[in-house]
Amino acid sequence: MAASRHVLERIGTHTNTRSGVSAGVTELDLAFADDASFEAWYRRTVPRVFSFLMSRSGADRDLSEELTQQTYTAAIEQRSRFDGRSDSVTWLCGIARHKLVDHLRKGARVDRRRIRMEVRQIELAVFKAPLEIDDRELIAKAFRALPSDQRSVLALVAFDGLSIGEAAQVLGKKAGATQSLLHRAREGFRRAHAQEMRDE
Amino acid sequence: MSDERIDALLRQLDVSYDPEPTFVDALHAHLAPLARRAGSRRGGFVRWLASLPIPLARATGLPQRLVFVILTTMLLLTMLGTLLLVGALIRERPLGNGALFVSRAGSLSSVDPTSGSLTVLVEGEGRIFQVTRSPDGRFVTFWTTETDTDRLWVIRADGTVRRSLVQDLPPVRNACIDVWSPDSQSLASEVTVGGVPRILVTNVNSGVGAFLSPDGVSAHCPLLSPTGDRLAFAHEWPDGRQTLALIRSDGSEFEDLADLGDLRVSGPASWSADGAWVYFDAKTPRTFLGSIYRVNVGTRVVEQLTADSVNAAAPALSPDMASMSYLIVHSSTLYDLYVAGGDGSDPRLVLRRAGNGGWSSDSQFLLSDWRPPAALGTGGLVTVRPDGSDLRVLVPNEPSCASQEPFCLDGMSWGQPRP
Numbered sequence: 279m280a281a282s283r284h285v286l287e288r289i290g291t292h293t294n295t296r297s298g299v300s301a302g303v304t305e306l307d308l309a310f311a312d313d314a315s316f317e318a319w320y321r322r323t324v325p326r327v328f329s330f331l332m333s334r335s336g337a338d339r340d341l342s343e344e345l346t347q348q349t350y351t352a353a354i355e356q357r358s359r360f361d362g363r364s365d366s367v368t369w370l371c372g373i374a375r376h377k378l379v380d381h382l383r384k385g386a387r388v389d390r391r392r393i394r395m396e397v398r399q400i401e402l403a404v405f406k407a408p409l410e411i412d413d414r415e416l417i418a419k420a421f422r423a424l425p426s427d428q429r430s431v432l433a434l435v436a437f438d439g440l441s442i443g444e445a446a447q448v449l450g451k452k453a454g455a456t457q458s459l460l461h462r463a464r465e466g467f468r469r470a471h472a473q474e475m476r477d478e
Numbered sequence: 479m480s481d482e483r484i485d486a487l488l489r490q491l492d493v494s495y496d497p498e499p500t501f502v503d504a505l506h507a508h509l510a511p512l513a514r515r516a517g518s519r520r521g522g523f524v525r526w527l528a529s530l531p532i533p534l535a536r537a538t539g540l541p542q543r544l545v546f547v548i549l550t551t552m553l554l555l556t557m558l559g560t561l562l563l564v565g566a567l568i569r570e571r572p573l574g575n576g577a578l579f580v581s582r583a584g585s586l587s588s589v590d591p592t593s594g595s596l597t598v599l600v601e602g603e604g605r606i607f608q609v610t611r612s613p614d615g616r617f618v619t620f621w622t623t624e625t626d627t628d629r630l631w632v633i634r635a636d637g638t639v640r641r642s643l644v645q646d647l648p649p650v651r652n653a654c655i656d657v658w659s660p661d662s663q664s665l666a667s668e669v670t671v672g673g674v675p676r677i678l679v680t681n682v683n684s685g686v687g688a689f690l691s692p693d694g695v696s697a698h699c700p701l702l703s704p705t706g707d708r709l710a711f712a713h714e715w716p717d718g719r720q721t722l723a724l725i726r727s728d729g730s731e732f733e734d735l736a737d738l739g740d741l742r743v744s745g746p747a748s749w750s751a752d753g754a755w756v757y758f759d760a761k762t763p764r765t766f767l768g769s770i771y772r773v774n775v776g777t778r779v780v781e782q783l784t785a786d787s788v789n790a791a792a793p794a795l796s797p798d799m800a801s802m803s804y805l806i807v808h809s810s811t812l813y814d815l816y817v818a819g820g821d822g823s824d825p826r827l828v829l830r831r832a833g834n835g836g837w838s839s840d841s842q843f844l845l846s847d848w849r850p851p852a853a854l855g856t857g858g859l860v861t862v863r864p865d866g867s868d869l870r871v872l873v874p875n876e877p878s879c880a881s882q883e884p885f886c887l888d889g890m891s892w893g894q895p896r897p
Contacts, residue, residue, distance in 0.1 A: 310517040313510060320506055325497060332495035343501050350505065354512045361532040361542065417487050436485040437492055464484050471479070471487070 304362035320350070323367050330371045334378055334433040336422035337415070345381060349374040378433065379448055385426030420470035428463030435460055576615040577635060578845065578892035580859055580873055581606035586620060587873075588635065591838075591861060591892070594872050599637035608655050609889030611635065612662035617682060619643070619658075619665055620889065621651045630667065632682050643680050644687035654699035654745055657895050659706040659727075666690070666700035666709060677711055679727070690725060692732055697723070699745025701895065703775075704753050710735065710746040712758075722746060722758060722773060736773045736780050744768070747897040748795040748802075750820075757793045757802065759897075762786075770804050770822065783822025792834045792897035795820060796841040801864055803834050803844055804897075815846055817864045828866050831857075836896030843868070845896075847887050849875070859890060 309319035327349055331342035352373050353360075360369050421429060427449075434445040446456035479487075531545040538545065577588045585601035586609060599618075600606065607621045607628075612635075619632045628651040633640040643665075652668040652675055659666070662682075669678045671689075677697045680687035691697035696714035703709070706727060713723035713734060720742045722735040741760040748757040755772045762769070770783040770793045783802065784790040791813075793804040799820050805813040815832040818825040828844065835845030844864060848857040848871075859873040875886060 310513055312517070313514060316510065316513045316517075317506060320509065321502065324502055324505070325494070328497040329493070329495045333492040337491060337495070339495075339498075342495075343497070343505075346497070346501075347505055347508065350509050351512065354509065354516050357516060359532075361536060363536065414490050414493070418491055421488060421491065432488060436488040464481050467484055467488070468479050471484075 304360055305366045306357045306360045306362075309366070310357065319366070323370055324350075326367050327370050327374055331374050331378060334375075334437050336429065337418040338422060341381065345374060345377045348377045352377070375434075375438065375448070379430050382426040382430040382433075383449070416474045417471065420467055420474050423470040424463060424466045427459060428466055431456060431460045432463045432467065576893065577611070578859075578872075578890065579609050579611050579618050579635075580887055581609045581620060581889040582873075582887050586618070586633075588618075588637070589859070589872050591872060594870075596873065597637070599633060600640070605888055607651065607888055609891045610656045610658060610665070611891045611893045612658050612682075613660060613893050614662040615893060616662065618891070619656060619682070623651075628669075630665075630680065632665075632685075641685060643682065643685045644678065645685065646687075652698065655896060657700055657702050658893075659702055660704060661706060666702055668698050668700060668711075675714070677709065679709075690727070690729055692725075692729075695723075695732070699747075701746035701749055701756070702727075703749050704751055710749070710756050712743045712745040718742075720744075720760075722756065724775070735775070736778045738771075738780065741771075744791065747793050748895060750795055750799050751797055752799065755795075757783075757795050759791045759793060759804075768807065770802070781821070783818065784825070790816075794834055794836045794895075794897050796837045796864075797839055797894070798841040800841065801837075803828070803837065803864070805834050815844065815862075817844075826865075828864060829860075829862055829869070832860070832862075834897055835859075835890055836892070836894045838892065839894060845890065845892060847890070859887060 305319075309315050324346065328342055328346050331345045331349075332339065335341045335345070349370060353370055356373070360366065421432070424432070430449060431445055434440045434448055435442070440448065442457050442460065443453050445460070446453045449456060449459075451459070531542050531549055534540075534549070535542040535545045540548075576591075578591055579586060579588050579599075581587075584603040584605055585598055586603075586606050587596050587598045589596050600620075603622050605623055607623070609618060609620045611618050616635055617632050618635055619630060621628050621630055623629075630643040630651075631640060632643055650670045652670055654668045656665050656667045658664070665680045665682055667678045667680065668675055670676070674694070675696050675698055676689050677691040677700045678687050679690045690700075690709060691711065698712040698714060698720070701710045708724060708726055710722060710724050712720050714720045719740070721738055722743050723732065724735045725732040735756065738760065740763050742763060743758055743760045746756050746758045749755070750757070750772075754776060755774055757770065757772045759768050759770050761767065765786075767786065767789045768791045769786065769788075770790045771780055772783060773780045783793075784804070789807045791805050791807050793802055795802050801817050802820055802822065803815060803817050806816055807813045812831065813833065814830045815828045815834055816825055817828050829846060829848060831849050831851070833847040835847065837844060838861070842863065843861045846860050846862060848860045848869075850857045855871075856875040856877055858871045858875040860869055860871050862869045873887075
């Protein structure tokens with residue numbers, strides 16, 4: 279509360295109704311008031327951001343950690359854009375989604391160059407990995423086996439519930455191309471999941 | 479497996495995953511300095527400006543992009559307006575003393591000395607004489623001629639609320655020009671009542687007038703001091719002499735200002751802004767040539783400012799007291815406008831065939847009724863700098879007026895006493 283009062287005095291605004299925070303003062307304004315406030319906000323939000331990325335990356339922990347770091351760094355730089363209309367976690371997840379799509383877009387270019395080698399690596403990994411006993415892990419493995427651009431479109435449509443048009447806008451593609459990509463992604467997942475089931 | 483089933487399978491991944499505590503701590507250690515620096519930059523103007531659309535969008539319900547575009551447009555327009563305003567301010571602004579007023583052919587008009595635009599305030603009168611604007615620019619007084627007398631009027635400078643003054647007296651206006659008190663409350667006029675020229679002081683608000691010059695004293699051409707507490711006028715003696723007299727505005731301490739010998743004073747024309755000097759013109763009985771003089775109100779010392787060889791009249795001291803404008807008179811209808819230093823030094827011609835309408839309040843311009851030779855145009859009411867530059871015709875003469883005598887303008891005033 280001390281931090282809140284400090285920010286309110288510094289900004290000179292009045293109190294409002296949204297979540298008990300002030301009209302001109304957003305949740306982020308309070309979070310950046312001092313070190314303690316920032317740490318509290320960070321530790322409260324980071325599990326949800328990390329989970330968001332984990333689920334959409336096919337439980338790729340390294341990638342999720344990398345993108346979580348990118349997300350918070352961007353959030354600090356762009357915090358003036360936070361308008362307080364939503365919860366800060368929702369805002370963070372929006373940034374995270376763009377970071378993930380950017381990553382997968384870059385990955386798609388690499389995929390096209392290294393497709394044969396990647397297939398071999400996947401087979402090798404499958405061969406060396408311990409047996410998966412959890413369905414969720416099978417799903418994650420099948421998802422990770424998809425090319426990057428297919429993972430992007432599935433993440434946007436299946437996880438986030440975006441329409442084809444919205445997903446196309448995020449991906450920077452035409453709606454028809456996105457629809458086609460989504461079709462290939464689902465087909466790829468169907469085959470990969472079946473393969474994982476057979477392997478198990 | 480259907481598409482819906484695939485999506486449902488994928489959504490099974492959407493569960494909570496705990497980040498490694500070491501990762502959380504390490505990332506916090508990385509982010510904390512960034513957050514601290516970001517927090518310390520909060521007060522930046524640019525950051526504030528960039529974030530301005532957000533609360534506005536919230537308050538108005540408009541899209542943030544639209545608010546940004548509107549704000550940017552407003553900012554650009556404000557900058558453009560500021561540039562134009564600054565440009566207008568730094569541009570030399572002539573005639574900072576507000577509107578001037580002219581009367582001709584029975585009409586009274588206000589003229590914007592900057593743009594030259596003219597607005598008719600009164601029309602349909604027989605003739606309108608002796609137009610004078612109050613120093614504060616709010617009122618204009620003028621005289622009209624009726625069957626057996628003259629009438630004094632006051633009107634707001636915007637042409638509204640015209641009132642008749644001194645209705646209880648039947649004064650007859652004389653030739654000298656009325657003068658306002660510095661506080662714009664009263665007007666001193668020369669009028670003839672019962673065959674005697676007297677100084678009438680009229681309260682413009684109440685419309686009540688009172689004679690200031692003593693009974694039996696013939697008084698001409700009043701001039702109020704810069705503080706308004708004293709009044710100078712030409713005192714006409716029974717033997718025909720005409721001297722310069724002084725009286726307090728309460729009617730006390732009537733006295734002759736100086737011993738001028740046989741000089742015949744036309745009238746006090748200009749009082750220096752510091753109150754020290756009264757400028758006037760007087761004629762020598764032997765030659766009937768006029769000269770410009772000034773008398774020190776404190777020491778009563780009289781100085782002649784123009785040479786005996788020229789016929790000079792109608793002096794006007796600039797408000798900054800640095801210069802004096804006057805006329806070199808060739809005949810009753812032919813005269814040239816000159817300027818000299820306040821002490822009469824360095825006389826120089828400003829404009830041929832031009833009268834002396836006095837100075838602008840910033841001492842930068844002279845007002846003049848100019849009747850040039852036909853080859854130079856019809857002339858008219860003009861402003862001109864003392865060095866003769868920036869000659870500008872504000873009210874052109876009608877072609878028929880250019881050659882007529884007397885001049886077609888019946889009166890003009892821009893708030894300064896004029897000869």
